[in-house]
Amino acid sequence: MVPLYMAFLVGGALCLIGQLIMDLTKPSITPGHILIGYITGGAILSGLGLYQPLVQIGGAGATVPLSGFGHLLTQGTLKAVEQKGILGAFSGGVEAAAGGIVAAVVFGYVMAVIFNPKG
Amino acid sequence: MGASEKLHKIEVQEYDQLVQTVKPKPAVLKNCIWAFMVGGAICVVGQIIANYAMSKGMGKTDASTTTSIIMIFLGAFLTGLGVYDEIGQRAGAGSIVPITGFANSIVAPAMEFKREGYVFGVGARMFSVAGPTLLFGFVAAVLIGLIKILVKG
């Protein structure tokens, strides 16, 4: 099991990089851009085999940031490609990430129905 | 380029230099410390959930999925309560980068546009940030899969 302090350090470091991107680059960078950058970056690093070592060291510190979600998509795709070839390239990623995606959509909708913005 | 255009360009450059001297810079060090602490703390919560799930006999993959689902729920719930934006004001990327921030980016517009109805208000707007995020994630993953097939083939 990954010790908690490693999750803290790795997760914190990933967020710190995001903060540096927001503070030191163009002001037109929004949270949306950060999320897109992380999911894509995670997917690419994972494809290059560079993200798995980070998950070994940091555990949830590497899987909870959205780059971990990109990693999950890539790993699912690669695994499915082994088994099903080109069909796997299209189905594997979403299969692996299905739980998270559906949870996000459903919880998002439910919360929006229950709560109103406070402003 | 005409003379007046050139003059305007010089004026624009000069003004931008003046703006840069006056405009306050973000407190990078303070922001980074906040982002590190809050982002780290959110991941620790995730690790605690994952460890608990594994101690109950779940496999690594299932534990990881369970963690994601619970973290997404927490992010969505805190957004609903009106707490997440307060955290985000201080934590910046610390609360954007974790998957809880992804949940926030879904619930915030969904709630905000509730008055425009449940289909084109909540239903459509909830994907205003999540949609492009998933799009780029899917495209990257599919491309990587295809590249692997090409390289192997």
Next chain:
Amino acid sequence: MEAAKKRGLQSVAFENPPVLTSWAAVVGPKEGQGPWAQDFDWIFDDYSIGEKTWEKAESKMLRETIKLAISKGNYQSPDIELMLAGDLLNQIIATSFAAREIGVPLLGLYGACSTMAESLAVAAMLVDGGFFSRVSASACSHHHTAERQFRFPTEQGVQKTPSSQWTATAAGAAILERLGSGPRITCATLGRVIDLGQSDAADMGSAMAPAAVDTIKTHFQDLKRPTDYYDLIVTGDLGKVGMALAQQLFVKEGIVPQPNYSDCGVLLYDDSQGVDAGASGCGCSASMLCGPLLKKMVEGKMNRILLVATGALMSPTTQFQGETIPAIAHAVAIENQ
């Protein structure tokens, strides 16, 4: 042939300066916690003002402000011949929906946050021109409607930069008449659209400062007034960043002696209210004018002010398309005579 009341390039001087006979300012909870609470007519403590949507709330705020200005002047709604108003929302819905219930002719205006000065200038021209004898001029903004239209949903965890401003939840309305007693609008300078290439939507002060200074400089040239003529020159919502830039541009443009200068966006809130560079929005200059500033004029603490309301004329569409931010500023001189 030069028009009789036109002065210089962009200014007009009124022959029979219209009188501000009545006015009202209404603000939201945050503005009510600022330094000017006792100068506003009504501070509501709930952003929704009992309405179901933020848009309805903004519209109600504008409607109540105009009604308050009417009743403070001991008039009924039909006594007002024409209503001039504007807000920040798409198709200026807060204005048209408010006018739906006031029931007088409407000229809706859009000048972004410069709307209060625009409506005062147009109203004064219509009154001095002899077309109308009693006109209301007003503007409003609501923090929550503006945020969701121009920026992010209010519950999204976004970090504000130190140059960002807080859209004021506020409205101001004034009644202009041919006859009566009160401060008068003596002249006005209409602004050009100026764009010096700034594109940061979280830093409108930098985008608007050149427009404000251009209008102020033209105002002095057109009307041949010394630069220390006014007790106070007050810009609309440049905020701390824009105000600092304007002060530097005064020097650069040779506006000497330095006028006594401030900015409604800097004045509206206390530093402790967590608003970064200050306030913005149509309601910022509208409520500051129809609240504290006109009160000070009636008390005789100030006799000549120049309101230079500033507007950033971008939209979310132009921001996404990577356009820079064009800005405008209109100046209205208000004097005790």
